[in-house]
Amino acid sequence: MKFNKRKFVKILGFSAIALLFPIKAILAATKKIINPNLSKEQKNVMFNEGTERPFTSDLLKEKRKGFYHCANCGNKLFASTSKFDSGTGWPSFSEALPGAFKTKLDKSFGMERVEYHCAKCGVHHGHVFKDGPKESGKRFCNNGLCLIFKPE
Numbered sequence: 675m676k677f678n679k680r681k682f683v684k685i686l687g688f689s690a691i692a693l694l695f696p697i698k699a700i701l702a703a704t705k706k707i708i709n710p711n712l713s714k715e716q717k718n719v720m721f722n723e724g725t726e727r728p729f730t731s732d733l734l735k736e737k738r739k740g741f742y743h744c745a746n747c748g749n750k751l752f753a754s755t756s757k758f759d760s761g762t763g764w765p766s767f768s769e770a771l772p773g774a775f776k777t778k779l780d781k782s783f784g785m786e787r788v789e790y791h792c793a794k795c796g797v798h799h800g801h802v803f804k805d806g807p808k809e810s811g812k813r814f815c816n817n818g819l820c821l822i823f824k825p826e
């Protein structure tokens with residue numbers, strides 16, 4: 675009898691958490707670590723929607739021709755031709771490769787921003803804004819920690 679009661683409370687507690695954070699729970703279920711060598715900082719950005727400190731990414735200076743891939747699953751995300759210097763301190767791109775990302779509305783910090791995540795593995799990469807300088811008008815503000823550059 676005692677055991678059953680405790681079990682019931684446990685189930686009840688879990689359901690309450692699932693009801694309170696249904697989106698987080700679903701997202702957490704779809705994201706998984708594919709690259710076992712991810713650092714603590716990379717995991718924080720990718721799995722907790724963290725943001726790296728601006729002007730810390732080596733990729734800001736990257737000007738070679740090539741492609742930017744997801745650091746977790748290797749999915750090809752951006753071509754170097756879409757990269758531009760936004761001055762924000764994060765690697766910025768005017769366009770993503772077709773089907774590279776999925777987006778969702780992020781209402782954290784009292785702002786409405788469009789968050790995007792890798793279409794293949796689900797990890798967070800950054801936010802996309804509508805103030806880009808090129809024809810697309812888009813600015814993909816990407817955490818450098820989530821990217822791996824492969825020169826052509």
Ligand SMILES: [Zn+2]
Nearest residue numbers: 744747792795
């Ligand atoms: Zn990925």
